[in-house]
Amino acid sequence: MTRPTGERLAVRVFGGPTALFEHGGLRFLTDPTFDAPGDYPVPRGLLTKTAPSAAAPADLGVVDVVLLSHDEHPDNLDRAGRALLADVPLTLTTPGGAQRLGGRARGLADWESVRLDRPDGGTVTVTGVPAIHGPLARAEVEPLTGQVVGFVLTGDGLPTVYVSGDNASLDAVRQVAERFGPVDTAILFAGAPRFPILFDGAVIVLDSAQAAEAVGILGARQVVPVHYDSWAHFTEGRDDLVEAFTAAGLLDRLDLGDRG
DSSP states (O other), X not given: OOOOOOOOOXXXXXXXXXXXXXXXXXXXXXXXXXXXXXXXXXXXEEEEEOSOXXXXXXXXXXOOEEEOSOSSSTTTSOHHHHHHHTTSSEEEEOHHHHHHHOTTEEEOOTTOEEEEEOTTSSEEXXXXXXXXXXXXXXXXXXXXXOOEEEEEEEOTTSOXXXXXXXXXXXXXXXXXXXXXXXXXXXXXXXXXXXXXXXXXXXXXXXXXXXXHHHHHHHTOSEEEEEXXXXXXXXXXXXXXXXXXXXXXXXXXXXXXXXXX
């Protein structure tokens, strides 16, 4: 169990799954997506982006690490995001994604950690944690939606931060809580995306009620939702999150981030 610091993290959100935050003097960016609205092909059809990012890559300043939950879908890594990776010293992602991306990408298996040097001394430890991009067991989901990884960031005197990635499994959240809970900040991918051709239309990332349940499981003091706007396949948005967190008595923990 980790010891919570009570510190609230300042998180900039840009739309879709993309957010920027500082931890231990290092700047982390999640799933970079900066392409313009439009239709983007995937193996079974198209994904439609409905709104532009709140910032361009040139507006971000220094990015030390990209936390990439997976590289196979354009709503998690698009063309502009791929170009940005060339300028970032380290991209942490799935083992398969690291092989496909090459360069400065490093894969993290479940519970595998990497220590990163902090500018002021000490280290930040980033641990890969389970994530399942669908409603069934991993072995049934990955052939259809691919391998996904979440992340937990820890360090002496630092808040514990959980980045869920495209995860639909509350069992995976429980595993994270058992090892790292309570956490200070949870950056939860939500939005309840659904496709009729996948899993009979079941959600493939947390819906709003599940996100609220995840916060209770994690004991999170702050939750910053991402991955709930800017794409047509997200079936729940900001209002649904506010309603779910209100119903769960957790509205005081919901932080919609600093836009742009």
